[in-house]
Amino acid sequence: MVQDVTMTAERVLVRPAAEADDPALLALDSAAWDSSSGFPSFRAALRGSFFTERAGPQSYLVAELGGDVVGYVKLQDKYQFAEGAGVLEVAGLAxxxxxxxxxxxxxxxxxxxxxxxxxxxxKISLYVFETNTSAQRLYERHGYVVEGRRIAEFVIDGAPRTDLSLAKYL
Ligand SMILES: CC(C)(COP(=O)(O)OP(=O)(O)OC[C@H]1O[C@@H](n2cnc3c(N)ncnc32)[C@H](O)[C@@H]1OP(=O)(O)O)[C@@H](O)C(=O)NCCC(=O)NCCS
Structure with missing residues (x-):
């Protein structure tokens, strides 16, 4: 699946990720998240590569602008068993x-x-921190609704953090 979208003077191409995107995605990932959007412990962990054995290029779509990789989304089956078939999870967007x-x-x-x-x-499912209001606005514009609130699910920078469960029904 490749989507070619022209915005103002710039052209954004969305395409499946490839092994060769690894360094660009690693650099993007290390700059993209802060403690309002992601887990500090994930950012602190040293990583030699972006792709992992469990989540290789097949799990990602990337956005290119002017030939540079500027964004990614990780899309995977939420469940690995028959009853959960048909639920996809956005497991990362940056x-x-x-x-x-x-x-x-x-x-x-x-x-x-x-x-x-x-x-x-x-159905498409995802989780977003309650503090991440810009991402929530984006998801809401795309038809995602709040399905649940996991109150004080995490502790980040010493404070309890509520996590929202969002979904879009297809
Ligand atoms: C959340 C995130 C992916 C959004 O990416 P983005 O490319 O900036 O998203 P968009 O450009 O589509 O939308 C962002 C804003 O720009 C606005 N916008 C989009 N195109 C525009 C344009 N051509 N001109 C002016 N504004 C524009 C949108 O209306 C939106 O406004 P809002 O913040 O007031 O709602 C990005 O901020 C990010 O990577 N954040 C860190 C990681 C993260 O939080 N991921 C989600 C975790 S669940």
Whole structure:
């Protein structure tokens, strides 16, 4: 699945990730998250590569702007058993800080919806910290609704953090 979207003067291409994207995605990932959006312990862990054995390029779509990788979304089956079939999970969405506010996150979510429909999914699920209001606005614009609140699910920077469960029904 490849989507080509022209925004203002710039062209965003969404395509499946490839092994060769590893260094660019590693750099993007280390710049993209802070403690309002991600887990500090994940950022502190030394990583030699972006892709892992369990989540290789096949789990990701990437966004390119002017030939540079500027965003990614990780999309996977939420459950590994028959009864949960048809529920996809957005298990990571990030755009390079220098490329934000141009609709790249939105283009990636459009691509997720297209891909999910192609796979015959009935629902897309994700989690977002309650503190991450910019991401919540983006998801809401794309039809995601709050399904649940996991109150004080984590402790981040010494404070309890509530995690929201969001879903889009296809
Ligand atoms: C959340 C995230 C992926 C959004 O990516 P993005 O590319 O900036 O998203 P968009 O550009 O589609 O939308 C962001 C804002 O820009 C605005 N925008 C989009 N295109 C625009 C344009 N051409 N001109 C002006 N504004 C524009 C949107 O309306 C939106 O505004 P809002 O913040 O007031 O709601 C990005 O901020 C990020 O990587 N954050 C850190 C990681 C994260 O939080 N991930 C989600 C965890 S669940």
């Amino acid at each position: 755009v390079s800080p220098t490329a934000r506010g141009k609709g790249i996150g939105s283009t990636l979510l459009d691509a997720v919806a297209t891909e999910a429909k192609q796979r015959g999914a009935r």
